[in-house]
Amino acid sequence: MRHLFLYLFNILFFSNLLVAQNDTTFKYHAPLEIPLVLSANFGELRPNHFHMGIDFKTKGVEGQKLVAIEKGYVSRIKVSPSGYGKVIYINHPNGVTSVYAHCSVFLGEIDSLVRLTQERNKNYEIEIFPSSNEIILEKGENFALSGNTGSSTAPHLHFELRDTKTETALNPLKFGFDIVDEIAPQINGLKIYSVSERGYRMKGKSKNIAIKKGQFGYYIGGNTAIISSDFCTEQGGIGLAFEVTDHYSQATNPIGIYGSYLLVNKDTVFGHKIDSISFESTRYINSHIDYEENSLNKKKYQKSFRTKENNLSFYNHNDLGIIFISPNDSSEITYGAYDAKNNKSELKFKLKVLPGPLHSPVIYKKEDYLLPEKSYSQKSELCVINIPEGCLYEPTPKKIQVTPVLSIANASTPIQLPIQIKLPLKTNTVPIEKYYIAGNSTYLPTKFSDGWLSTECKFLGTFSVKFDTLAPLIVPLNFSAKDSICKKKLLTWKITENKTVIADYDLFIDGKWYLLEFESKGSYAYFHVPSALKDKHSLKIITKDACGNESIWEMDMSF
C-alpha cells in the first residue's frame, strides 16, 4: 500500500514540475493560520544583503501553527544558534522550495528525526537533507510552530520561496498571497552624483536635494535641481539616487519598494523590479545603495545607476543609467517608485547644469588604487594580503600600512568577496591554539600552519594577532545554586565569552549527554526538563570557546 502510494505520489509530484514557478495564477495555501500581516517584504535593504523573503507577524508571540503552502517533502532541516535558527525547507512539485525560518518547535516526524540526529551527533546544531520519500506533507498540513530562534529579534515567521534548482530567492508577493496594501511608496530624498563612465562616483562630487510632498504629489523647490558644470566629465555623466520607503496598510513599520523607473526627457534610462535575487549577488546591495551615506546618516539612497561590475539581475536596463548632459543644458527627469500591488509615487523635475568647465579627468592607476577589476597581493615576512578581483565596488585609495599593525584602507569601505590575511606568529608565551587574528578588534576564525596565522574576512580595516586564555562564564539564570529541588520545566543559563565565540556546549546528567539548546543572541542555554527525570541527579555543563578554553558548571539537583 505504501509503495503504491509513493508511486502515485511521485507521478503526481513530478508531472507537475513544469508548472511555471512565476505563474501568478497558481494559488498557495497561506503559511500561517492567522490573518497574514507583513512586517517586512522582499528585497528590503538590510546590512550586506537584501531581505530574501517576507516576514509575517505572529501576533507578538511564538507558537503559531506553520502549515505547508502546497504538498511537498521536507528537503532540508537545520538547527543553528544563529542565522535562521530552527528552519525547514519544503520542496514542492512545481519546482519551488518554501523556507520557514526561526521556528520554535518542530512537530511529528520532523521532530523525531531532529532529536534522533542530535542524540547521535551529541550536538544541538544539526543539518539534515531527508530524501523525497521520507517526510511528505500535504497542502495545509501543520509541521512546526513559529518562534524567535536564531538571529530573529522578535517572534515572527521569516518565509522564503526559492527556485529549487538554482536556490535563487523569488518574490513571494508575486504568488498571490492575500495581503492588503493601498499605500504608495514615499519619496524622501534625492542625491545627485558626478560619475565616471564605469559608474564610479567622483569623490566629493555629490549633492543632496530636499523633496517635498504637496497636494499634487512630490516635488523639489522651484521644480529644478541645479548643479555646477564640474559634475559633468568627458566620458562620464550624472547619476541620481533616491531615498524611498513604503508601508503596508496594516502595519506601521517601514518596508522596501518593489521597483523603480527613471526617465530622462521621456526615455527610460534605468529601472529595477525585484522579482528574484540570487544569494551569490545579494551582497551587491553595498553597491546598489550609497553605502557611505547610509553609514554616516542612516539614510538608504538607492542608486538609479550602477557600476559596470554590479551584477544584480533585477535592473531592467542594459546601460548603466548614467545621464549624459553638458554644461549650460537641462533635462526633464521623471522618477517613479512602486510596490508589489502597483501603488505608485512619482517625482518630476528639471535637472539643470550651470555653464562652466568640466570635471578634470580622473585616472585610476593601479599603483594608487585598489580597483574593482583587479586583484591585489602583497607578501613579506610581516604579512600576506590577497584581495581577489571583483572585491572592491569602486576604486579605493590604496592605503596599506604594515606596521605597527596591518591596516588596509578603511573599515567603512565595503567589499564583496572575502580577502585573505596571514600574519606571522613570532612570540608564543601561551599555547599556539590560543592565538587568533582580530579584524577591527573582533575575533576571526583563524588557522595556524608553518608559523603563520591565516584568516578570511569580508571587511577592510586593521588586523592584528591576539590571544585568549580565558574560559567562558556559565551562570544559572532562572534558578540559583541553593535550589536543590528543581521546580522548573525549563532551566536556563547565560554562557558569556569575552574575546572569541562559544564553540561547544554540552549538558551531562550522571555522565549521560542531554540536549542543551543554545541561542547566540544573548548567549543563552536552555534545558527542557524531561518529565521522566525523577529523583536526585548530578548536572554538568561543559563549554569551550574558539581557542579551546574550557569551563565546567556542576550541581546536584532533585527532580
Ligand SMILES: [Zn+2]
Ligand atoms: Zn525575515
